[in-house]
Amino acid sequence: MNQLQQSALLDAASRFPIPAGSKFSYGTSGFRADASLLESTVFRVGILAALRSIQTRSVIGLMITASHNHISDNGVKLADPSGGMLTQSWEPFADTLANASDPHSLIQLLGDFIKKENIILEGAPAAEVLLGRDTRPSGETLLEAAKQGITSLMGTTASDMGIVTTPQLHWMVRAKNKGIEATELNYYNQMLTSFRCLLDYIPKGDSSKNVSDKLIVDGADGVGGEKLENVKTRLGYLTIDVRNCGDGVLNEGVGADYVQKEKMVPRNFGPADAGMRCASLDGDADRLVYFYVISNSNKIDLVDGDKILSLFALFLKEQLRVLNGPEDGKTNISYKASLGVVQTAYANGASTDYLKQMGLEVVMTPTGVKHLHEKAAEYDIGIYFEANGHGTVLFSDAFLSWLEITNQELSSTSKDSDQHKAALRLLAVSRLINQAVGDALSGLFLVEAILKHMGWSIHKWNELYQDLPSRQLKVKVVDRTAVITENAETKVVSPAGIQEAIDAETDKYPKGRCFIRPSGTEDVVRVYAEASNQEAADDLAKSVVRLVEQYLGFGRS
Ligand SMILES: CC(=O)N[C@H]1[C@@H](OP(=O)(O)O)O[C@H](CO)[C@@H](O)[C@@H]1O
Numbered sequence: 001m002n003q004l005q006q007s008a009l010l011d012a013a014s015r016f017p018i019p020a021g022s023k024f025s026y027g028t029s030g031f032r033a034d035a036s037l038l039e040s041t042v043f044r045v046g047i048l049a050a051l052r053s054i055q056t057r058s059v060i061g062l063m064i065t066a067s068h069n070h071i072s073d074n075g076v077k078l079a080d081p082s083g084g085m086l087t088q089s090w091e092p093f094a095d096t097l098a099n100a101s102d103p104h105s106l107i108q109l110l111g112d113f114i115k116k117e118n119i120i121l122e123g124a125p126a127a128e129v130l131l132g133r134d135t136r137p138s139g140e141t142l143l144e145a146a147k148q149g150i151t152s153l154m155g156t157t158a159s160d161m162g163i164v165t166t167p168q169l170h171w172m173v174r175a176k177n178k179g180i181e182a183t184e185l186n187y188y189n190q191m192l193t194s195f196r197c198l199l200d201y202i203p204k205g206d207s208s209k210n211v212s213d214k215l216i217v218d219g220a221d222g223v224g225g226e227k228l229e230n231v232k233t234r235l236g237y238l239t240i241d242v243r244n245c246g247d248g249v250l251n252e253g254v255g256a257d258y259v260q261k262e263k264m265v266p267r268n269f270g271p272a273d274a275g276m277r278c279a280s281l282d283g284d285a286d287r288l289v290y291f292y293v294i295s296n297s298n299k300i301d302l303v304d305g306d307k308i309l310s311l312f313a314l315f316l317k318e319q320l321r322v323l324n325g326p327e328d329g330k331t332n333i334s335y336k337a338s339l340g341v342v343q344t345a346y347a348n349g350a351s352t353d354y355l356k357q358m359g360l361e362v363v364m365t366p367t368g369v370k371h372l373h374e375k376a377a378e379y380d381i382g383i384y385f386e387a388n389g390h391g392t393v394l395f396s397d398a399f400l401s402w403l404e405i406t407n408q409e410l411s412s413t414s415k416d417s418d419q420h421k422a423a424l425r426l427l428a429v430s431r432l433i434n435q436a437v438g439d440a441l442s443g444l445f446l447v448e449a450i451l452k453h454m455g456w457s458i459h460k461w462n463e464l465y466q467d468l469p470s471r472q473l474k475v476k477v478v479d480r481t482a483v484i485t486e487n488a489e490t491k492v493v494s495p496a497g498i499q500e501a502i503d504a505e506t507d508k509y510p511k512g513r514c515f516i517r518p519s520g521t522e523d524v525v526r527v528y529a530e531a532s533n534q535e536a537a538d539d540l541a542k543s544v545v546r547l548v549e550q551y552l553g554f555g556r557s
């Protein structure tokens with residue numbers, strides 16, 4: 001950094017002092033905290049985004065959101081050039097930067113990092129960061145802090161994309177770096193064109209007529225509901241009734257996280273909706289779960305991320321089978337595409353068993369899309385989902401290029417054959433589903449197209465397998481970072497002795513499975529338990545909560 005750059009940074013940094021007594025950590029999905037504490041962090045992440053853009057010579061994304069968390073919280077995360085999450089190798093520096101209290105040491109740290117990463121500032125081509133935010137009222141102030149961070153590294157442009165869903169911003173980053181027009185309109189056009197293409201290739205027959213044309217969506221009073229309103233007139237047969245579109249408090253008694261964890265009807269849903277196909281988005285619309293209201297009750301039957309994954313896997317496996325042609329050796333298909341699914345320890349055990357029975361390769365990673373995405377990218381078709389509804393389907397470049405060529409060949413040699421239609425469907429899915437990150441809107445359209453294709457009601461879909469009863473609890477402890485895990489977070493290695501105690505407890509329950517891990521977005525330790533019946537799952541979770549308190553001490557609440 002030259003003198004001029006240093007003094008511009010120093011000047012800007014002194015306007016964003018770190019709040020006393022705070023410690024920030026990049027966590028599972030960026031920094032999250034009470035919004036009033038975050039200006040200094042967002043400013044610093046702005047600087048980091050500019051550096052990443054200069055280093056990669058690509059557009060970077062900066063999203064201001066705290067997703068499903070309380071409206072008074074906020075957060076910030078970066079999207080890398082591919083549209084995926086910031087490379088994990090930069091996370092430790094993000095932590096250092098966010099916690100560097102003195103502006104002079106901040107400059108020093110930046111100088112050292114620039115040297116270490118070999119980032120050439122002089123004569124670097126114009127860098128650009130795309131900014132997005134959700135509907136939180138604190139978003140505007142934090143956006144300003146981000147802009148100041150970005151532009152404090154001279155020559156970097158901050159382009160405000162306005163209020164967008166997290167996946168829209170990631171999509172735009174990916175699009176812009178591929179030379180595609182990065183507008184919201186283009187995002188909708190690509191999604192809806194592919195959706196309609198999938199509908200066009202639904203096999204003729206009566207079964208699709210059995211699928212209700214109505215879907216009710218809970219928008220979590222966040223950005224997703226508003227966006228869905230923008231497109232709902234362009235959906236052909238499908239009528240969407242969007243509720244919780246921003247009139248109530250964000251995420252309060254609404255949204256995918258509430259529905260999945262509490263298994264209760266969200267606000268503005270009631271007995272009149274019993275049995276109908278319903279979906280719920282989270283606050284920044286990167287999570288999607290389905291559900292239906294149980295008659296005469298305020299409870300729901302949940303169709304979670306694991307079942308969305310299973311539905312996608314079933315459909316894609318079938319399309320690959322048809323594309324590969326008859327198994328009598330006469331196939332003209334030269335590419336054997338690999339198909340893999342990725343889950344975390346939170347996936348219901350029944351879903352993992354079901355996927356394995358389908359003959360699929362199932363891989364487990366730690367929690368957080370950054371881990372699942374990386375693993376899924378190793379396959380030609382990699383499907384990943386967290387149980388909470390965060391996931392997508394990735395297609396490898398090699399497979400897509402081959403598929404394009406094969407599609408052209410099939411359209412001249414055997415147009416409209418089953419094989420040709422399978423190729424067209426796979427191409428449509430690759431364009432419909434967000435390739436950058438999990439996306440509730442594109443996920444929703446894929447679910448809808450597949451249900452229509454199969455002729456399945458939500459009830460039929462839910463019967464794919466029966467979830468094992470489970471319970472998830474949170475515990476406040478003195479220091480959650482004292483919990484160190486391994487083996488995709490299923491075993492605790494520290495504090496010593498707690499894993500043995502958990503195992504001994506779990507062994508008491510038929511089909512018992514239980515693990516703990518520190519949350520990366522909240523100051524809690526999470527406890528997950530599964531057992532053969534609900535009471536047993538509840539009891540197991542409660543006993544393990546007591547163990548956590550015993551080994552780690554009560555925290556402030
Ligand atoms: C059990 C659970 O749902 N954990 C969520 C939650 O992470 P935690 O690290 O568990 O707080 O938020 C993440 C970001 O949205 C999401 O990726 C993850 O699945």
Ligand SMILES: [Mg+2]
Nearest residue numbers: 067282284286
């Ligand atoms: Mg979210």
